[in-house]
Amino acid sequence: MNHTLQAAMAEAGETAESLAAQTGVDPKTAARWISPGRVPQPRRRAQVAALLRRDVGDLWPDVLKRREPHWLREWVDWEREAVALRWFEHTWIPGLLQTERYARATLTGEALTPSEVDELVASRLDRQAVLRRDRPPLLVAVIFEGVLYQSAYGDRELMREQVEHLATCAAMPAVQVHVVPKDIGMYAGLGGGFILAELPAGEHVAHADSQARAQIVNDAADVATLSRRWERIRGEALSRAQSLELIRKAAGSWT
Numbered sequence: 001m002n003h004t005l006q007a008a009m010a011e012a013g014e015t016a017e018s019l020a021a022q023t024g025v026d027p028k029t030a031a032r033w034i035s036p037g038r039v040p041q042p043r044r045r046a047q048v049a050a051l052l053r054r055d056v057g058d059l060w061p062d063v064l065k066r067r068e069p070h071w072l073r074e075w076v077d078w079e080r081e082a083v084a085l086r087w088f089e090h091t092w093i094p095g096l097l098q099t100e101r102y103a104r105a106t107l108t109g110e111a112l113t114p115s116e117v118d119e120l121v122a123s124r125l126d127r128q129a130v131l132r133r134d135r136p137p138l139l140v141a142v143i144f145e146g147v148l149y150q151s152a153y154g155d156r157e158l159m160r161e162q163v164e165h166l167a168t169c170a171a172m173p174a175v176q177v178h179v180v181p182k183d184i185g186m187y188a189g190l191g192g193g194f195i196l197a198e199l200p201a202g203e204h205v206a207h208a209d210s211q212a213r214a215q216i217v218n219d220a221a222d223v224a225t226l227s228r229r230w231e232r233i234r235g236e237a238l239s240r241a242q243s244l245e246l247i248r249k250a251a252g253s254w255t
Contacts, residue, residue, distance in 0.1 A: 002034050005059050008052040009034075023047045029081070029200045041077045068123040075207050075216050080130055082197040084138040088233055089193040091150075093162060094141045095124050096131060097169045097177075102162040105152045136174040142230075142237050144189060145182040148250035160254035167247045170240075178237035179246050188232040196226060 009015065020030035023044055032038045033048070039060050040048060049056045068076050079085065087094045093102060103121045112120070130136055148166075152158045170177035180189060195207040206217040206226050217223055238246065 002038075002059070005052075006034050008054050008059060012052045014051060019048060019051065022051055026201045032081075032200075039077060039080060041074065041081070068120075068127070072123075072214070075205075075214075076127060078197050078199060078205050079127060079195075081199055082130075082137045083200055084198040085140070086196040086198075086230055086234075087139065087141045087193075088143075088189060088195075088230060089141070089147065090144045090189045091147060092193065093143065093147060093166060096128050096139060097141060097166055097175075098124065099158075099162050099165050100125060101155075101158045102152065105155070105158060108153065131169075131172070131175065138174055138176075140176045140178070140234075142178045142180060142189075142233055144180050145246065145250075148179070148247060149182075149253065156254050160251060163247060163251040163254060167244060167251055170244050170247060176240050177243055177247065178234065178240060179243040180233065180237045184236055187236050188229050189236075191229070194226050194229075196223070196230060 009019070016031040016034070017027045019033075020027040023030070025044065033040055039045070045056050045060060049059055052059070085096075087096070092098075092106060095103070098106075100121060103124045104117065107117050107120060110117075131139065148163055150159075152162075166177065169175050180187065193209040197205050197207075199205065204223050204227065206223050208215045208217055208226065217226065237243065
């Protein structure tokens, strides 16, 4: 529990309901701010800090130690608040389901120093904590089958570990992994990976990958376009049970 925030609210005579009314969020969302690891979005943090007459760093010291790139922070805040995540990847294992070695391999060859790689990998692994919460978001991931057989620079042990980890994650109650068969031919997923997040108040936002910096999407029309594309991709995927069987078979191929 965020005892500092709780004490500041008591001192200022504020409740989750009163903060919600003044910041324009649902009372349930404001109540979650007291929970460990639940950090409001930047604009909300500034509003709450002003209402409580405290510094943001006093109420949420972890925001000053954040490891993810600055441009990604808005998305990470949404990811933490999400009640559901729909994640499609055509070329990678989704980041929330990656092992450390696999995450590190995805950065091979980039113009990064060893310390920058360490920070990016640590940030990606830190984000996985949302799946270990008492009430994790529902994560529905769809991946292309070829990802399971795609060599990581010839490191078979790395891939065996990663695909076995994916199978373990796929069996978690709040995680569903679906696989698009590699004989599907042309399909809507060829445009690249993206993530759709459903927030507690019902708002939907998205994260779209590219060869350059990923795009954070909150325009309603653009989100609707990605939602339609998601449905088309999901319709081509195998069932959860069929996908888990295929993932386990792929893990065995790396031994």
